[in-house]
Amino acid sequence: MPLAQIDLPRALFEEKATAIGLELQAAFVEAAGVPPADKFQIFRPREAGELVFDPSYGGVDRQNLIVVQILMVHHHPVDQKRALYRAIVERFVKLGIRKEDILIAVTENGFEDWYGGKLYGE
Amino acid sequence: MPLAQIDLPRALFEEKATAIGLELQAAFVEAAGVPPADKFQIFRPREAGELVFDPSYGGVDRQNLIVVQILMVHHHPVDQKRALYRAIVERFVKLGIRKEDILIAVTENGFEDWYGGKLYGE
Amino acid sequence: MPLAQIDLPRALFEEKATAIGLELQAAFVEAAGVPPADKFQIFRPREAGELVFDPSYGGVDRQNLIVVQILMVHHHPVDQKRALYRAIVERFVKLGIRKEDILIAVTENGFEDWYGGKLYGE
Numbered sequence: 001m002p003l004a005q006i007d008l009p010r011a012l013f014e015e016k017a018t019a020i021g022l023e024l025q026a027a028f029v030e031a032a033g034v035p036p037a038d039k040f041q042i043f044r045p046r047e048a049g050e051l052v053f054d055p056s057y058g059g060v061d062r063q064n065l066i067v068v069q070i071l072m073v074h075h076h077p078v079d080q081k082r083a084l085y086r087a088i089v090e091r092f093v094k095l096g097i098r099k100e101d102i103l104i105a106v107t108e109n110g111f112e113d114w115y116g117g118k119l120y121g122e
Numbered sequence: 123m124p125l126a127q128i129d130l131p132r133a134l135f136e137e138k139a140t141a142i143g144l145e146l147q148a149a150f151v152e153a154a155g156v157p158p159a160d161k162f163q164i165f166r167p168r169e170a171g172e173l174v175f176d177p178s179y180g181g182v183d184r185q186n187l188i189v190v191q192i193l194m195v196h197h198h199p200v201d202q203k204r205a206l207y208r209a210i211v212e213r214f215v216k217l218g219i220r221k222e223d224i225l226i227a228v229t230e231n232g233f234e235d236w237y238g239g240k241l242y243g244e
Numbered sequence: 245m246p247l248a249q250i251d252l253p254r255a256l257f258e259e260k261a262t263a264i265g266l267e268l269q270a271a272f273v274e275a276a277g278v279p280p281a282d283k284f285q286i287f288r289p290r291e292a293g294e295l296v297f298d299p300s301y302g303g304v305d306r307q308n309l310i311v312v313q314i315l316m317v318h319h320h321p322v323d324q325k326r327a328l329y330r331a332i333v334e335r336f337v338k339l340g341i342r343k344e345d346i347l348i349a350v351t352e353n354g355f356e357d358w359y360g361g362k363l364y365g366e
Binding site for chain 3: 160166
């Protein structure tokens with residue numbers, strides 16, 4: 001159960017949220033072995049002044065930040081994480097999102113840290 | 123200091139946020155030994171299209187997702203976590219929330235990862 | 245790449261978000277050795293009823309909560325974290341924010357848990 005939380009400019013949300021959600025999930029399936037139906041996404045459209053960033057940190061030309069936070073169980077090796085980032089970036093680029101504008105951050109927990117609609121043992 | 127973050131449909135927020143907050147805290151007290159006054163909750167009402175999920179993943183009939191993220195110190199054994207989920211679910215069900223519609227995700231940190239209104243040593 | 249997420253009352257956001265962002269980043273630079281341009285902040289203004297807390301937990305007189313969540317790589321020793329909290333609190337106090345009203349929570353991940361605008365190896 002990866003949980004994706006996407007903070008993004010409202011204009012981008014209005015225009016492309018459905019496609020972003022589909023491509024993000026496709027990247028999870030393709031690169032991280034997540035079942036297609038294991039899909040939980042929270043979109044949080046942001047107004048002007050709510051997403052604050054440096055436009056050039058790391059030698060990257062940032063213009064219109066989209067932040068993808070992923071909470072998932074700790075069992076993906078580093079190579080798989082890198083493949084996941086690559087898949088997300090490639091798919092977002094096809095939607096017209098600049099790769100420089102993407103920030104991805106992963107946080108990990110354990111299998112026992114989830115309740116997904118039914119209790120343990122049910 | 124558990125910090126609860128609740129992303130939920132706006133209609134559910136408008137109708138039941140106060141009761142949800144009270145029951146959530148009661149579950150922490152009852153199942154996880156949290157002091158009643160140790161209460162920090164962020165409600166984030168979501169509009170149509172902002173909560174995206176599969177309606178049947180895991181064999182669960184999901185209709186109207188409410189996401190409860192809990193950030194708390196790593197010192198709760200697995201059995202206590204399961205008791206906490208059970209307590210939250212049972213209490214939310216009494217409010218008319220379907221147990222299938224609840225997603226809970228725990229993230230853990232350490233005691234040193236909190237500042238709660240006074241500095242260390244004060 | 246610390247990612248800061250700030251949930252705060254809308255009035256405080258409207259009045260002081262720019263200054264809060266600047267002081268928060270200055271605290272990272274001063275106390276945690278973060279490069280000045282390594283700045284990623286999400287502000288989430290909250291309406292009445294969305295920030296729920298006990299006004300006196302821990303013997304603290306809380307009135308108008310501002311929640312600062314920090315996601316950063318696990319490599320800051322405890323003393324540095326405490327210095328960071330102190331720096332944030334001192335700088336926010338200069339902006340007229342009460343130190344009792346601040347809640348800070350740190351979550352940690354690894355270097356491999358970030359994508360910041362360019363892929364590994366590029």
